[in-house]
Every structure is written in C-alpha cells, then in structure tokens.
Amino acid sequence: MHIINDFFLLTWSYKDEVSTLFNEEELATLSHNYTYDVDRFCDSVAIALIIHPQNLDAIAKLSSTQEILNKLFTRIAFTREMIQKVQKTLLLFLIEKGNLTINQAIAQRFERLRKEEIISYDVSRRLMSFISLIEEKKEERIVLETIEEKAQTQSFDYHSAVQNLLSLGEKLLHVTQDKTLQERVNQAMQRMKNATFSIGITGVMNAGKSTMLNALLGKELLGTAVVPETANLTIIGYAKDSYAKVNFWTQSQWEKIEQSASTLGSMEAFVKETKAHFGADFEKLVTLKGKSETIELDSLGKYTSAKESDKKCNLVKSVELFTDLSLLEEGVVIVDTPGLDDPVVQREEITLSYLNECDVLIHLMNAAQAATQKDVDFIIDALLYRKVAQLLVVITRIDAITPAQLEEVIAYTKQSIHKRLEEHNKGSFLAEIIAKLHFIPIAGKLGLWHKLGRESEALALGYDFEKTGLPHLEAYLKELLFGEESAKAKITLASNAKEIAHVAFTCKEMCEEKASLLLLSKEEISARYEHYKREKHSIERFLEQIFSSIEAVKSDTQHYFKTLHLFADNKIEALGRILYRRVVDDVNYELSKYKRLPKEERIAYMVESGFKDGLLDVIRDYRYEFQKKMERNLESLHAQYDAFEANSEREAFDIKAFCENHFAKTMIFKNTTAVVARINQSIAKDAKKENHVLDKRIEEILNEEVRLLKALLWESLSALNEVLLNAFTESVNAPALEIKMQMKRKEEILHTTLEQL
Numbered sequence: 001m002h003i004i005n006d007f008f009l010l011t012w013s014y015k016d017e018v019s020t021l022f023n024e025e026e027l028a029t030l031s032h033n034y035t036y037d038v039d040r041f042c043d044s045v046a047i048a049l050i051i052h053p054q055n056l057d058a059i060a061k062l063s064s065t066q067e068i069l070n071k072l073f074t075r076i077a078f079t080r081e082m083i084q085k086v087q088k089t090l091l092l093f094l095i096e097k098g099n100l101t102i103n104q105a106i107a108q109r110f111e112r113l114r115k116e117e118i119i120s121y122d123v124s125r126r127l128m129s130f131i132s133l134i135e136e137k138k139e140e141r142i143v144l145e146t147i148e149e150k151a152q153t154q155s156f157d158y159h160s161a162v163q164n165l166l167s168l169g170e171k172l173l174h175v176t177q178d179k180t181l182q183e184r185v186n187q188a189m190q191r192m193k194n195a196t197f198s199i200g201i202t203g204v205m206n207a208g209k210s211t212m213l214n215a216l217l218g219k220e221l222l223g224t225a226v227v228p229e230t231a232n233l234t235i236i237g238y239a240k241d242s243y244a245k246v247n248f249w250t251q252s253q254w255e256k257i258e259q260s261a262s263t264l265g266s267m268e269a270f271v272k273e274t275k276a277h278f279g280a281d282f283e284k285l286v287t288l289k290g291k292s293e294t295i296e297l298d299s300l301g302k303y304t305s306a307k308e309s310d311k312k313c314n315l316v317k318s319v320e321l322f323t324d325l326s327l328l329e330e331g332v333v334i335v336d337t338p339g340l341d342d343p344v345v346q347r348e349e350i351t352l353s354y355l356n357e358c359d360v361l362i363h364l365m366n367a368a369q370a371a372t373q374k375d376v377d378f379i380i381d382a383l384l385y386r387k388v389a390q391l392l393v394v395i396t397r398i399d400a401i402t403p404a405q406l407e408e409v410i411a412y413t414k415q416s417i418h419k420r421l422e423e424h425n426k427g428s429f430l431a432e433i434i435a436k437l438h439f440i441p442i443a444g445k446l447g448l449w450h451k452l453g454r455e456s457e458a459l460a461l462g463y464d465f466e467k468t469g470l471p472h473l474e475a476y477l478k479e480l481l482f483g484e485e486s487a488k489a490k491i492t493l494a495s496n497a498k499e500i501a502h503v504a505f506t507c508k509e510m511c512e513e514k515a516s517l518l519l520l521s522k523e524e525i526s527a528r529y530e531h532y533k534r535e536k537h538s539i540e541r542f543l544e545q546i547f548s549s550i551e552a553v554k555s556d557t558q559h560y561f562k563t564l565h566l567f568a569d570n571k572i573e574a575l576g577r578i579l580y581r582r583v584v585d586d587v588n589y590e591l592s593k594y595k596r597l598p599k600e601e602r603i604a605y606m607v608e609s610g611f612k613d614g615l616l617d618v619i620r621d622y623r624y625e626f627q628k629k630m631e632r633n634l635e636s637l638h639a640q641y642d643a644f645e646a647n648s649e650r651e652a653f654d655i656k657a658f659c660e661n662h663f664a665k666t667m668i669f670k671n672t673t674a675v676v677a678r679i680n681q682s683i684a685k686d687a688k689k690e691n692h693v694l695d696k697r698i699e700e701i702l703n704e705e706v707r708l709l710k711a712l713l714w715e716s717l718s719a720l721n722e723v724l725l726n727a728f729t730e731s732v733n734a735p736a737l738e739i740k741m742q743m744k745r746k747e748e749i750l751h752t753t754l755e756q757l
Contacts, residue, residue, distance in 0.1 A: 003091065003095065003130055003133050003134065004088060004091050004092070004095075006130070007087070007091060007130055008084070008088075010126060011052050011087075012052070012053065012084065013053075026073050027089075027093075029072065029073070030072055030073070030089075030093060033071060033072055034093075034097070034102070038102065038105070040068075040071055041072070041102075042102065042105045042106050042109055043068060043109065044068050044069055044071055044072045045072075045090050045094070045106050046106050046109035046110060046113065047059075047065055047068050047069065048069060048072075048083070048086050048087055048090055049087060049090065049091075049106075049127055050110070050113060050118070050119050050123065050127065051083050051087070052123075053080075056078070056080065056083065059078070060078035066078070069086065072086075072090075073086060073089075091130075094106075094131075094134055095134050098134060103131045103132070103134055106131055107127075107128045107131045107132070110124045110127045110128050110131075111124060111128070158482035158483075158486070158489045158492075158493065159330065159482065161493050161497075162192050162195075162492075162493070165188075165189075165192060165493070165496060165497055165500060166189055166192060166193070168500060168504075169185050169186075169188060169189045169500055170189075172185050172500065172503055172504060172507065173185055173186070175507055176503070176507050176510075178507075178510070178745065180741060181503050181506060181507065184499060184503055185499075185500060185503055187499075188496040188499040188500050188503075189496075191492070191496055192492065192496050195331055195488075195492045196237075196331050196332070196333045197330075197331055197332050197333070197359050197360075197481040197482070197486075197488060197489075198332070198333045198334070198335060198357065198358040198359050198360070199332060199333070199334050199335065199358060199359070199360045199361075199362060199477065199481075200335045200337065200354065200355040200358035200360070200361045200362065201213065201334065201335065201336045201337060201362050201364065202337050202340060202351075202355065202361070202362070202363045202364070202378060203337075203339065203340065203363060203364035203365065203366075203375075204339050204340050204365075204366075204369075204372055204374050204375065205339035205342075206339075206366060206369075207339070207364040207365055207366050207369075207396060208364055208366055208396030208397055208444055209336055209337075209364050210222040210336070211396070211444040211445050211448065212364060212394060212396060212442065212444040212473075213236070213334060213336055214444075214448050215442075215444045215445075215447040215448040215451065215470055216327060216334075216470075216473070216474065216477075217236075217325050217327060217328075218325065218326075218327075218448075218451040218452075219323075219325060220448070220452070221236070221297075221321065221323065221325075222234070222336065232304055232313065232316045232317065232318055232319050232338060232347075233317070233318040233319070233335070233336070233337055233338060233347065233350060233351055233354065234318070234319045234320075234321060234335075234336040234337075235318065235319070235320045235321070235333065235334070235335055235336075235354070236320075236321045236322075236323070236328065236333065236334040236335075236336065237320065237321070237322050237328060237333045237334075238322065238323070238324070238325070238328035238329050238331075238332075239322030239323065239324065240324050241324070242296075242297050242321075242322060242323040242324060243294055243295070243296065243297065243322055244294070244295050244296070244297050244299075244300050244319060244320065244321050244322070245292055245293070245294050245295075245319070245320040245322075246292065246293045246294075246295060246300075246303045246304075246316055246319055247290060247291075247292045247316070247317050247318045247319070247320070248285050248286060248287070248290060248291045248292070248315050248316055248317060249286050249290070249315055249316075249317045249346075250286070250287065250288065250289060250290040250317075251286055251287065251288050253290075253317065253346060254286045254315075256346055257271060257344060257346050258271055259674070260345050260346065260671075260673070260674045263674045263677045263678050263681070264343075264345070264673060264674055264677055266343040267343055267344060267345070270314065270343060270344065273311070273314075274311060274314040274315065277310075277311045278311070278315070282315075285312070285315050286315055290317075297321065297323065300319070300321075303316055303319070304316060304319055317347075317350065318350070330482075332481065335354050335355065335358055337351045337354075337355065338351060340374045340375070340378055345671040345673050345674065346671070348671050349670065349671050352386075352667075355386075356386060356667050359480075359481060359486075359488050360392065360477065360480045360481060361382060361388050361390075361391055361392065362391075362392045362393075362394055363375070363378060363379060363382070363391055363392070363393050363394070364393075364394050364395075364396055365393060365394070365395055365396070365409075365413070366395075366396055366397055367395050367396060367397050367398050367400060367401045367405075367406065367409055367441070368397065368400060368401065370395065370409045370412065370413055371409070371412055371413040371416040371417075373420075375413075375416075376413075376416045376417055376420045377420070379391060379393070379417060379433070379437070380417065380420060380421065380426075380433065381612075383432070383433045383436050383437075384426070384429055384433065385612050385613075385616065385667075386667055388436070389436065390436050390437075390438060390480075391436055391437055391438070392438050392440065392476070392477075392480070393413070393437055393438065393439050393440070394439075394440050394441075394442055394473065395409060395410070395439060395440070395441040395442070396442060396443075396444055397443065397444070397445075398441040398442065398443050398469065399443040399445075399446055399461065399463060406441055410439050413439075414434060414437075417430065417433060417434070418430050421433070424605055424609065438476075440469060440472055440473050440476060441469050442468060442469035442470055442472075442473055443463055443467075443468045443469060443470075444468075444470070446458040446461065446463045446468045447465065447468035447469070447470030450464075450465040450468065450470070506745075510745060510749065513746065513749050514749055514753070517749070517750070517753045522754070525750065525753055525754055526754060528750065529750040529751070529754060532746065532747065532750060533747075536743055536747065539739065539743065540743075543736050543739065543740060546637070546736045547733070547736065549636070549637055550637065550729060550732055550733055550736075553633045553636065553637065553732075554725065554729050556633075557629065557630075557633065557725055557728070558725065560629055561721045561725075564622060564625060564626065564717075564721075565714060565717075567621075567622070567625060568618055568622055568710075568713060568714065568717060569710055569714075571614075571617070571618045571621065572614070572618060572706055572709055572710050572713060573706060573710075575610070575611070575614035575615075575617075575618070575706070576702045576703060576705070576706035578610070578614075579606070579607060579610045579611070579614075579702055580698060580699050580702050582606055582610065583603060583606060583607070583679065583698055583702075584694075584695050584698055586598050586602070586603070586606065587683055587687060587694065591687060591688075597683055597684065597687055598683070600676075600680045603676060603679055603680055603683065604672075604676045604680075607672055607675065607676050607679065608672045608676065611670065611672055611705075611709070615667075615668050615670075615709075615713070618713070619663070619666055619667070619668070622717065623659055623663045623666075626659065626724065627655060627656070627659045630655045630658070630659070630728060631655055633728075633732075634655060634732070637732060658727070658728070658731070662720070662723065662724055662727065663720075666716070666720060668709070668712060668713050668716055670708070670709055670712055672705075675701060675702075675705045678701050679698055679701055679702075682694060682697045682698060682701065683698075
C-alpha cells in the first residue's frame with residue numbers, strides 16, 4: 001500500500017486514511033469501462049489523479065470534467081473527501097489489475113496534459129512515477145499466454161514448456177493457411193528445437209576434467225591417462241550417429257605461435273620439434289583457411305593423443321565430438337578446455353573466446369593441488385574482468401582426503417583469492433567475488449563407476465552414489481541451465497511463446513474480420529473494399545517514407561562506424577602511452593631508489609591488468625557512443641512511426657536492452673605472456689644503458705602490441721557492428737512491415753470474400 005500512502009502524502013500532504021465507499025454497482029461500471037472502453041477509462045483516470053488541493057476548485061467548475069468522471073462513477077460530488085475516495089479507488093483498481101499497457105496509456109496522458117500546460121512538469125513526473133511502480137499482472141487472454149505464464153511459475157519445467165509450445169505451434173500450423181504466419185511459427189519452433197545450453201570446463205592439467213565429464217556423460221568418452229588425451233579444445237555435442245571433427249591450425253594462427261615461440265622458451269622447443277618432425281607434410285595440415293577432417297570416434301587418439309598421434313596433436317587447434325547421450329540430447333553442449341598451464345598461449349585465447357559464450361562455467365581443482373596461482377588468477381579474471389555471473393568450482397578427487405581437509409581446501413582457496421587481490425590493490429572486490437563462487441566436491445571416478453555398473457567397487461571404498469557428489473553436481477547444473485533462474489531458458493521460452501501468441505492473435509483477428517463480412521451485402525463489402533484501397537494508397541506512401549528514412553539512418557550509421565573505429569583506435573593508442581609511462585617510471589624508480597630492477601611479476605601484472613582494464617574501458621565507451629547514436633536515430637524515426645506503432649502488436653524498441661544484449665559478452669582476449677617476456681628481457685638487457693635505450697625499446701614493444709590489439713579489436717568490433725546494424729534495422733523495420741502484412745491480409749480477405757459472393 002506504499003504507493004497509495006505516498007500518493008496522498010505528496011498530493012494532499014498527509015498519509016492515506018481515506019475509505020472507499022463505492023458499492024458493487026459502481027465497481028461494476030468501473031470494470032465495464034476498463035474492459036470495453038479503454039480510452040475513456042484512461043482519460044477519466046488521468047483527470048481524476050491530477051486533482052490536488054490547488055486545482056480542485058478550478059476543475060470542479062468544468063462541466064466536461066464532471067461528465068468524464070461520471071462515466072466511471074455516478075453522481076460524483078466535487079468535494080475534497082469524494083475526490084480522495086475516487087483517487088484511492090482508482091489506484092486500488094489499477095494495482096489489482098496490474099495491466100502494464102493500461103498504466104502506460106495513463107502515463108502518456110499525463111505527458112499530454114503536461115505539454116498542454118494543464119499540469120506542471122513536476123506533477124507529471126510524480127504521477128508517472130506512481131504509475132510506473134504498479135507491478136504488472138499478466139491477464140490470460142489466450143492459451144499461449146497461459147503457457148508463457150506457467151513457464152515462469154514454481155512448476156517451471158523448461159523441457160515440458162518447450163513441448164507444450166511446440167504442440168501449440170503444430171495446432172497453429174493447421175489453423176492458418178497464411179504462408180507468412182506459418183513461416184513465423186516454423187521459425188519459432190525451430191529456434192526452440194535448436195536451442196543449446198553450453199557448459200565450459202576449465203582447470204589446470206590433471207585437475208580431473210576428463211574424469212568428471214565422463215561421469216556426467218555416463219560414458220568413458222574422453223581419455224584419462226597420465227599423459228592427457230585432451231590437450232586440445234574439445235567441443236562435445238549431440239548427434240544420433242557418433243563422429244568427430246578435427247580442426248587444424250590455420251597458417252595465420254601458426255604464425256602467431258611461431259612469433260610467441262621467438263620470445264617464450266616454453267614454446268620454442270614445441271615449434272622446432274613440430275616443424276622438424278613433419279617437414280614437407282607440415283603445409284598439408286596447416287593451410288590458409290584451416291583444414292578439418294571428419295573421423296570415427298575410435299580414431300580420435302591418432303589426432304589428439306600425445307602417445308598415439310605421432311605429434312599430429314601439436315597441429316590440432318580443436319576437436320568437435322558428437323555422440324548420442326541423454327545429457328547432450330537435451331541441448332547441452334560441453335566445451336572442454338586445455339589446461340590453464342598449456343604452453344601454447346594461442347590455445348588460451350581461443351579457449352577464452354569460447355568460454356565467453358558459455359552459459360555455465362565450471363572450474364575444476366584437484367583436492368590435492370587446489371588453489372594454484374593459475375587457479376586463483378583464472379577465478380579473479382573470470383569474475384572481475386569477464387563479468388561471469390557465477391562460477392562453479394568443482395573440487396575433484398575428494399576420496400583422497402578427509403572431510404576436514406576438504407573444508408581446509410575451500411578456506412585456503414578463499415584466502416588465496418584474498419591475498420592475490422590485496423597484492424594488486426583490489427581487496428575491495430573480495431566480497432563480490434566470493435559471493436559468485438559455489439563449491440561442489442566430487443569423487444568423479446567413483447561416480448563414473450556407479451554409472452558403468454561397477455558400483456560394488458565404489459561401495460567397497462565407502463562411497464555410495466550420493467556420497468560421490470555427482471548427483472548434487474548434476475542437479476545443480478540442471479538448475480543453472482534449465483531452472484527458474486536461467487536467463488537463457490526464460491528468454492527462449494518467453495520470446496518464442498510471445499511470437500506464437502502473436503500469430504495466434506493475428507489468426508483470431510483474421511477470423512473475426514471474415515465473420516464480420518458475413519453480415520454484409522455484396523454492395524457493402526464492395527464499398528468497404530474500395531474504401532480500403534484508398535486508405536491503402538495513403539498508408540503505402542507513408543510506409544515508403546519510413547523505409548526510406550530507415551535506409552538513410554542505416555547508411556548514416558555505417559558511416560558513423562568509421563568514426564567509432566577512429567575513436568577506438570585513439571583509445572588503444574592512449575592506453576599504450578599510459579602503459580609505456582607506467583613501466584618506464586617504475587623501472588627508473590626502482591633503479592634510482594633501490595639500485596635494482598623491478599620484479600618480473602610486477603611488470604607482468606602492470607602490463608596484463610593495464611591492457612585488461614583498458615580494453616574494458618574501450619568497449620564500455622564504444623557501447624556508450626553507439627547507444628547515444630542509436631537513441632538519436634530512434635528520435636528521428638519516432639515521429640513518423642507514431643501512427644503505426646499504435647496499430648502494431650510489437651513492443652516498443654528498447655535501445656538500452658538492445659545494447660545490453662549485444663554487448664554483454666563482447667570481450668577481447670589477447671594473451672600478454674609474450675609481450676611481458678619481451679619487456680622483461682629488454683629491462684634485464686638495457687636498463688643500465690644510457691641515451692634512453694630501454695625507453696625506446698619498451699616503446700617499440702608496446703607500440704607493436706598496440707598495433708596488434710587495434711587489429712584484433714577492430715576485427716571483433718567490425719563483426720559486432722554488422723550484427724548490431726542488422727538487428728537494429730530489423731527491429732525498427734518490424735512495425736512498418738507488420739502494418740504492410742496486415743494490409744495484405746485484409747485485402748486478401750476482402751478480395752476472396754467478394755469472389756465467393
């Protein structure tokens with residue numbers, strides 16, 4: 001009731017103590033107007049709610065106001081007490097109905113009254129804020145909306161809801177003969193059938209990733225030998241007939257590996273050994289566009305195994321596995337990554353790009369080797385820089401430790417995160433990071449035994465299936481992927497339910513239009529058809545203007561992307577200059593004050609965090625500039641659209657939500673290991689030389705890295721620009737295209753009916 005209390009406090013200067021004395025007959029009249037005469041209802045509510053002590057007498061003298069209010073309530077006396085009762089009754093009625101469309105219509109009337117200077121800006125804002133606080137309660141107008149509502153209740157069951165929607169879609173396909181509407185239904189159904197939910201798996205070597213995945217899948221699909229079989233990025237999806245696809249490095253990707261090897265000793269031997277081993281055959285596997293081979297699962301070891309592949313695994317970038325398993329059939333895709341301590345840094349960049357698209361991220365830690373620096377740095381990076389909403393940390397091989405030791409592992413992990421944050425002056429983020437972590441301990445191997453019929457062996461070790469932790473992990477993952485809090489599941493259901501509901505509503509309108517014509521004579525239908533054709537000609541001219549304006553906006557936006565390109569380049573160059581100054585100043589400070597070189601780890605953090613923070617700033621600023629531009633574009637289109645949006649069932653275009661959706665997972669990944677190594681090597685070699693030799697060398701190294709970053713950033717943003725522009729154009733075109741389709745359907749109904757008479 002705080003809305004009503006606040007309303008009376010701000011309007012009448014005291015809290016609500018007003019009673020509502022209207023009888024059932026009065027309320028029935030109110031409900032009738034709400035249901036059958038929406039415009040009159042909204043007009044009356046807006047007039048009633050703008051009355052306050054200062055304008056009460058003036059409004060009371062207007063016969064038109066008296067007439068408007070009497071449409072809702074009979075015999076309204078313009079007394080202070082009666083107006084307050086009217087206001088409270090209307091507010092209670094609006095709260096009970098919770099109809100967002102009605103509330104928005106009333107808010108629009110407040111804005112119109114403000115423009116006509118009937119009420120002040122402050123009064124308009126205040127009333128609109130009260131209306132906006134009323135929570136929406138969806139009314140069940142058609143069966144499809146009921147399904148959508150059920151999908152968001154306590155009995156949320158994603159798979160059942162999808163099946164219900166698919167069933168309803170099939171019925172709709174039989175109801176309508178309209179090809180366009182059928183295509184929309186088919187597309188919605190296909191989107192639901194093809195919806196995938198991805199799980200990203202990370203961890204250092206020997207963290208137990210393969211064992212856990214095999215346990216989840218209920219099959220020994222991935223190798224678990226002492227020599228890892230899954231040093232490559234592995235993507236696991238569903239197919240009725242099992243097969244694998246092996247993807248090799250492209251020439252440009254291998255060139256980057258060689259460039260890194262020139263600086264990093266850990267990669268130098270890898271590259272030399274690989275090139276020497278393959279000789280002339282190297283170019284047959286590493287090609288310009290990238291070679292891929294489709295193979296049987298049984299042959300996978302010949303490409304990925306360090307023991308069996310004859311070094312071919314060195315040239316494999318990623319592997320895609322497809323097999324018939326129940327978890328995968330539900331639409332789950334698993335991204336199994338190389339170890340975080342993989343010496344090939346290019347694998348890390350590709351891995352992070354894949355992980356950025358995952359719906360759930362799992363990080364594994366071996367209970368006996370938990371919270372290594374790689375683990376801690378990855379956790380901080382995921383939650384602090386890549387804005388992962390929640391990170392599931394699975395502690396593996398708990399059968400090798402006691403429950404007390406397990407508690408110590410979790411506590412030590414949190415302490416290590418805190419220590420690392422403090423080292424880098426980011427201790428204030430500890431609570432935020434810890435809140436996003438969820439720990440689940442498992443004995444993966446024993447859980448797998450239970451699924452493979454070897455439960456007696458696990459039981460002999462004192463582990464029933466529940467104690468292995470696998471059921472808890474499976475339930476938790478299912479909830480994250482398909483539960484009530486799964487944003488992707490809700491969006492998938494809601495958006496497609498809304499689309500099918502809209503098609504059903506359109507079908508209903510068509511049926512009603514046909515039914516109305518049955519009551520008319522041929523002459524009346526012919527007259528209506530002629531009137532429609534005149535109306536159509538006028539509307540088509542307006543639509544042509546709108547489409548022309550949208551094309552102009554599209555062209556202008558394409559040109560603006562060049563401005564944004566320059567903007568992003570300048571930001572990256574400025575970032576390079578800032579990092580150069582920081583590194584050089586730090587070196588000079590250490591040399592002048594302590595007569596020593598700065599620690600390599602300090603330089604590494606300075607460069608790595610500097611580029612990460614800087615890239616986040618660039619993308620955030622890029623988004624801000626793009627959003628401002630789109631807002632200006634919308635304003636230029638809004639006046640032309642007004643007449644059509646009122647007749648469109650489509651929701652108004654929300655530019656803020658649009659940008660949030662498209663920029664949410666935009667992140668640039670560039671491993672800085674090589675550039676850090678080069679800077680540290682230069683510091684060690686040139687720090688004590690004169691004539692600013694070191695300064696120049698550091699500047700050269702950072703300028704080269706900036707050049708690479710600019711190319712990488714623009715490659716990513718160019719692809720994003722195309723997606724943004726196409727999505728924006730499609731969205732702003734939609735209302736006009738819908739009007740065009742409505743006109744076409746109406747004309748077909750009139751024409752067909754005339755022909756049948």
